[in-house]
Amino acid sequence: GDSVTQMEGPVTLSEEAFLTINCTYTATGYPSLFWYVQYPGEGLQLLLKATKADDKGSNKGFEATYRKETTSFHLEKGSVQVSDSAVYFCALSPDTGANSKLTFGKGITLSVRP
Amino acid sequence: DTEVTQTPKHLVMGMTNKKSLKCEQHMGHRAMYWYKQKAKKPPELMFVYSYEKLSINESVPSRFSPECPNSSLLNLHLHALQPEDSALYLCASSQIQVRGYTFGSGTRLTVV
Numbered sequence: 464g465d466s467v468t469q470m471e472g473p474v475t476l477s478e479e480a481f482l483t484i485n486c487t488y489t490a491t492g493y494p495s496l497f498w499y500v501q502y503p504g505e506g507l508q509l510l511l512k513a514t515k516a517d518d519k520g521s522n523k524g525f526e527a528t529y530r531k532e533t534t535s536f537h538l539e540k541g542s543v544q545v546s547d548s549a550v551y552f553c554a555l556s557p558d559t560g561a562n563s564k565l566t567f568g569k570g571i572t573l574s575v576r577p
Numbered sequence: 578d579t580e581v582t583q584t585p586k587h588l589v590m591g592m593t594n595k596k597s598l599k600c601e602q603h604m605g606h607r608a609m610y611w612y613k614q615k616a617k618k619p620p621e622l623m624f625v626y627s628y629e630k631l632s633i634n635e636s637v638p639s640r641f642s643p644e645c646p647n648s649s650l651l652n653l654h655l656h657a658l659q660p661e662d663s664a665l666y667l668c669a670s671s672q673i674q675v676r677g678y679t680f681g682s683g684t685r686l687t688v689v
Contacts, residue, residue, distance in 0.1 A: 497677065506583075506667055506682040507620065546631055556677075564610075564633065566623060567619035 600668030
């Protein structure tokens with residue numbers, strides 16, 4: 464079945480540091496890939512997405528590129544801020560089915576120090 | 578309106594109580610979802626409604642009863658819950674055939 468693997472956390476960075484959060488997936492066909500962010504005490508917000516190979520999703524300074532050859536969708540940001548402290552989930556949705564479910568990775572907690 | 582609204586935000590209920598969670602969206606999405614999220618874990622799918630019909634039930638206990646009265650509303654009726662059912666319950670919606678959900682902010686449920 465489909466699966467998403469995220470790097471182990473938590474991750475603690477200083478403000479303005481470079482961020483990379485690794486995500487790899489296993490799925491048949493051409494799934495859509497997502498990064499969701501969950502701030503403390505809140506629901507999930509879609510951060511960015513990519514629906515086909517080599518697509519780059521970007522939002523709020525975050526970027527991720529859909530790499531079919533390495534089955535990866537790593538999240539990057541050049542300069543993190545304290546306000547980026549949150550839990551980040553990588554997820555996929557398969558390319559078949561009208562309302563197919565999201566498969567999530569375990570999530571990783573990011574803490575950014577001033 | 579690009580939001581999914583969930584009420585209440587917090588709920589404390591006894592094991593013999595009956596309560597309902599409500600979810601509403603006005604984006605014209607025809608797929609709606611209930612997820613359960615325990616602390617420090619990813620969300621787990623419970624139910625999917627497509628065109629107001631239940632299409633996926635992920636083997637959820639019968640003490641959870643979903644209802645989709647119209648294309649904008651999704652309810653989750655709760656009865657005889659257990660303390661281990663305490664969690665954040667998230668509602669989401671999406672267009673059919675367009676992947677990418679919009680999540681609500683959730684109802685934090687505590688069963689005592």
